[in-house]
Amino acid sequence: MQAQANARQEPEARPPRGPTPEELAAKPPDGVCAECRGPSVAHMIYDVFKKRHRWIGPSRICDRCSDAVMGQERQKAEAKQRTAAQVQWARAGFPEDLGRWDFDQLWDASQAWKTGDDLARWQKAWQIVKTWHGHKGALILRGPVGTGKSALAAAAAKALFRLRSVQPVYLPVPDLNGALGLKNRSPDRDAARERLWRAPEAGLLVFDDLAVSKLFVDCQRYVGIAIARAQKEGKPMIITTNASLAQMAKRLARDDEHGRVTDRLAGSSTEVLVExxxxxxxxxxxxxx
Ligand SMILES: Nc1ncnc2c1ncn2[C@@H]1O[C@H](COP(=O)(O)OP(=O)(O)OP(=O)(O)O)[C@@H](O)[C@H]1O
Ligand SMILES: [Mg+2]
Ligand SMILES: [Zn+2]
Structure with a gap:
């Protein structure tokens, strides 16, 4: 009982002395737990104001039942948090086949398909992407089709999301470009414009397939603005592309006449070849x- 009483003391309220025999003798009788019908005992505390030990309880439910209730509450809170996290990840808008990847899964899966030098090269790219951590400006993943650029981008975004609660936004440039090229007032067009316009509000911008083809004026403008704003606000970006920086500069030329955006990209990015x-x-x- 003594040990239990001491264990329950707050560190700042450590009693200057042990309880006197009279204080100990004042222990109230055990109660009956309302939950399990087992004994519910009183606990001794030190009253820092009155400078004496005294008993509290027995409480309505015993310590074990109260711990169980706390455990349930905690589990409920954790489950709620997990659901909230999933909702946030879904908000990033990755297509399902990309959004499911994380670094470990990619590493394991790569070994089922690649061997030798080919595998080693991919693993080197994986390593650089994994250690990027969103601190060094933009991450540019460059390479030919199908080498796993988008999957690595998704894994990098998920790592930042999990470890630092960074909210990503997925921007599939060819799709958005297609929507922005539509004539008339189409809902897709409005949605694409809204998505690009609001992209810099996210914590991480993921431009997938930037500069694959010629971009429409509107798309150039919005992409250019989003990149410039992200740079200005020091937000991390991930860009996957099969184009060189020079080609990218050309695609964004209309709204980046002096090449400032692409210059800054060139100066502050981590470039990874995924070949x-x-x-x-x-x-x-x-x-x-
Ligand atoms: N490490 C991996 N192990 C196994 N499969 C992978 C791996 N990385 C990507 N994939 C799969 O390979 C396919 C191509 O990957 P991904 O779309 O990431 O390539 P990409 O370089 O972005 O291609 P593109 O240039 O066409 O956009 C996808 O189906 C993806 O799920
Ligand atoms: Mg891709
Ligand atoms: Zn009980």
Whole structure:
């Protein structure tokens, strides 16, 4: 009982002395727990104001039942938090086949498809992307089709989301470009414009397939503005592309006449070459075999 009484003391309220025999003798009788019908005992505390030990309780439910209730409450709170986190991740808007990846899964999956030098090269890219941590300006993943750029981008975004609660926004540039090229007032067009316009409100901007093809004026403008704003506010960005910086500069030329945006990108990015065999081809040929 003594040990239990001491264990319940707050550190700042550590009693200057042990309880006197009279204080100990004042222990109230055990009660009956309303939950389990077992004994509910009183606890001794030190009253820092009155400078004496005294008993509290027994409480309506015993310590064990009260711990169980607390555990349930905590579990409920954690479950709620998890659901909230999923909602936030869903808000990033990754397509399902990309959004499911994380670094560990990619590492494991790569070994089912790649071997030797090809595997080693991909692993090197994986390593650099994994250690990026969103601190060094933009992360640019460059390479030919199907080498896993978008999947690595999704994994990097998920790591920041999980570890630092950074809210990503996924911007599939060709799709958005297509929507912005639509004539008339289409809801898709409005949605695309809204998505790009509000992108800098997110904590991490993921431009997928920037500069694959010629961009419409509106798309150039919005992408240019979003990148410039993210740079100004020091927000991390991930860009996947099969274009060189020079080609990217050309795509954004209309709204970045003096190449400031692309210059800054060039100066402050981590560039990773994601080359080698295309996962897409490997899957196709091996799937067919
Ligand atoms: N490490 C990996 N292991 C196994 N499969 C992978 C891996 N990375 C990506 N994939 C799969 O390979 C396919 C191509 O990947 P992804 O879309 O990321 O490539 P990409 O370089 O972005 O291609 P694109 O240039 O066409 O956009 C996808 O189906 C993806 O799920
Ligand atoms: Mg891609
Ligand atoms: Zn009980």
């Amino acid at each position: 080698g065999e295309s996962f897409r081809c490997l899957r196709k040929t091996r799937g067919a075999a």
